[in-house]
Amino acid sequence: MTAKVAIWDFDGTLGHRRRGTWAECLLEVLDTQQPGHGWAFPEMFEAxxxxxxxHAAQDPHPHLNEPDAWWDHITAVVAEALTRLGTAGPQAAAAATRAAYTDPAAWSLYPQALRVLDRLTAQGWQHVLLSNHVPELPTLLAALGIDNRFRAVINSAASGYEKPHPEAFRLAREAAGPARLVMIGDNPRADAAGARRAGIDAIWVRRNQHTDTPDLDAAAGILLTSTPTRDWRHPALHEVPPLEATAPGALPIR
Ligand SMILES: [Mg+2]
Structure with a gap:
């Protein structure tokens, strides 16, 4: 029997920072440090x-594979962005970003995440996580009680390769071993098109427009109602746009 491994994106697919991503995090920091600062989401998102x-997934960054080096880089990026924007105290706000962004209390799993993973596990699927994320991802996964679902976690902050770089998918393939592979993620460029370019089928998880919740049940349904043979290809998998047609930066990669 062919082994079956689902390769999952994390952020925006299985879980999310409930209090928002980077822009919201910086606004949260400014709310604490500079009450009444007056900055809002649109300009912070742009900055x-x-x-x-x-944002430069074509460039490997092995020099950032140590958490402190990664955060030194991000802290500089954030300080520069806040300086360009014209906020007061950009260095202090940037320095507070790490603790705020990685606070486990800010993160949640989507309601169906564990149920869908376990439903697939019961049907013979194993799971690998392939994420563009912060160095603290393993800590967040443990705090959310999902870390033990994965045979491997490939995190860009530790590997030096961001999806859709082909090496990120090669690392996932290596971690999965000989198996039928399907990538499942919310980002059409980083997850779906990147996987397809690497020769891995992909399910682009759509969001319920009313709840902003990714439809993991639909993804599981595709996996469980199809027979994953060597030449298997579910019709839904053809919806993924080619990598070339999905401009970087057009969508937040998370
Ligand atoms: Mg994502």
């Missing part, structure tokens, strides 16, 4: 739209 490792 933070460049400089993070996943």
């Amino acid at each position: 933070l739209a460049t400089g993070f490792p996943w």
